[in-house]
Amino acid sequence: MFRVDETRVGQWSEAETRVVERGAVGKFARALGLTSVVHFDPAAARSAGYRDVVAPPTFAVTMLPWQVPGLELPEAGVLHGEQEFEWGEPLCASDELTVRGRLEDVKTRTGQQGRMSILTLVSEAHHTSGELAFRARAMLIVTEEGEHGGR
């Protein structure tokens, strides 16, 4: 079910804590075909100056809070239009991140494929030190099919 509550646009979600897991970092790096040892070998990562294996930059997507106030996304019919990341202090295994997100903007357009909603979601993650881990911005398109529950 797709629902937007426009009165809650801009409202941050409750902060959640997420831990960067060593196994998850390796699995993500392997799925991208990355070969650098800093993603797989803690000792090699430490000698390269990291606290532990370091996550590939786009690993941030696994830490995003997709549930934000005022938005319920349908299970299907959601297209990813744009994605942006800005990174601060790298994410290493065992790091604890505080993440939160908000729906920044909602637009409705009628095009050839019918009505669509264009959503902008913003999120941010900080290390326990308070340093920025990353900021993310996603533009999602919910098609009419998605609005009606898909299929």
Place this chain on the structure above:
Amino acid sequence: MEVGDVFGPYQFQISREQLVRYAGASDDYNPIHYDDAAARGFGLPGVIVHGMLNMGLIARWMTEDAFQGQAQLEQYSVRFRQMVQPDRVLVVTGRVREIDGDQVQVDVQLAESGQKPAVTGKMRLRMARGKEA
């Protein structure tokens, strides 16, 4: 390195196995990435590649190949323009847009060979300490 320098073209394919691996690694089990019938049910030609997998692969070619692990991504944005299907010949290229001290901005794209770009984007990288842009 100079403004206008081109990285690539890097040619590769994305297998269905890689889609399944990425689905697991990113915890994205949308069936349009592994079930042809489900994908067709949504008007797609068959399974398509996760946008974030395309984004991650462009980053891999740039950080591991173009920059040889000597630069860190600081900022990266993409626009997903076309669906990408598995088992097609894909081409990633990058072009240096700006160099400012140890920061390099690169325009990147991913396209199916001979087709319009499916993903376009910009990234900013910072050279590792002691490495020149």
